[in-house]
Amino acid sequence: MQLNFKKTGDTGKPLIILHGVFGFLDNWLTISKTIADHGYQVFLVDQRHHGRSPHEGPLDFPTFASDLKAFIEDQALENPILVGHSMGGKTVMQYAVTYPGTFEKLVVVDIAPRSYPIHHTDILRGLNAIELATLASRHEADEVLSRYEPSLTVRQFLLKNLYRKDDGGFGWRFNLPLLTTDMGNVGAPVESDVQIKTPALFMRGAKSDYILDEDWEAILAIFPNAVLETIPDAGHWIQAEQPKLFVEKLISFLEKPI
Template structure:
């Protein structure tokens, strides 16, 4: 089964992996900007997300293998690879297991270390959406607000809404499997994993996902690494400060 993607532009292959409960379309604005500068940008939906296939298996091992199969099907080699959050963990493992397929690696606001489960409230809120009753995005937003107070986070989550049929909303994500396997999202990169090619870690200055103690962990796995802090940004650094994020990416890949 092949991952779904939206491919923009022509030129050097540039693959972008979204985070947990997201989709490739979250990166469409940045993707268009990269494409305009001569890159063939692949906005990939990881399994159980977006338009990609649903499956009960969900771990970084299978996510990395999905990407390997995608690259093989699309004849992609020496890709520039960028992953955010969960996508960053997939990108790390993929690069360490298939280094011949990656020319440069970028990881946005996630460390190789273990993270405890912290998505329970969000997953419970999404599970509580009753689409026999909810008939509009506004109604879904109101229902979800009882669990998720932040408006921006709700809008991110509600991008998963779609019309299953006329008058019937649903969620594109495979919510049941993602709830069951949510602990997998926080799993650490294997201790033996190493990648020696050029690597960039980007972190938001208001985010707690990459702290000072993470620098040693990062450098233990990635010997040729720079760590750049994006100002005025939290975990969604690419959306909260898109200009500085874009400039940092372009400075690295050029």
């Protein structure tokens, strides 16, 4: 599986960023340049079934973790720093428990290792209600989606995945049919009988309910050297809502000696 990626920065410690569900690497382009300016080689990766990576095979975290392992080996990266947001955070946690000792630090953005119920049902209904075969414009797609998702910000995020194909029609950057049938796998827990003692940073938005106070005990059970940062005035999309503070907390953690 050859994953699509973009690299920012020519020197420094390798740092890999994985996006969340319905996302792709373009969501992180601006912030990756800021991180690279601090002396890191930043690799933005489209996970399987998202972006320009292949839309084939299963949709589950063991597969995503295996994809990440293959990417690290293909790029000959030695002990990279792993950063993942939401679904991407689950991927890097699964990677950590499956391939311990192969990375330098772990950063998990607004997700815990516990199980989450499916909560994108209306979004999936809205996306599937958009008839790509007859779709005339992005505006028309937004009109359909607005019946299911009231937030303009969320709709704009989702519709970034809508693109013009070579034949002039529209397509999705994510594998909508598989996300529709297998979305439950995105909420699957990350479990481990072994503690991962590599330094880990968990970041949560103060306005988000993805990492609750009661999740912390379970996080420490797997990642005993984890620290928690709560970012004020931010929801689930910390890096978009508080980019300056996100980078500040990230770099502070990365520059601490192991």
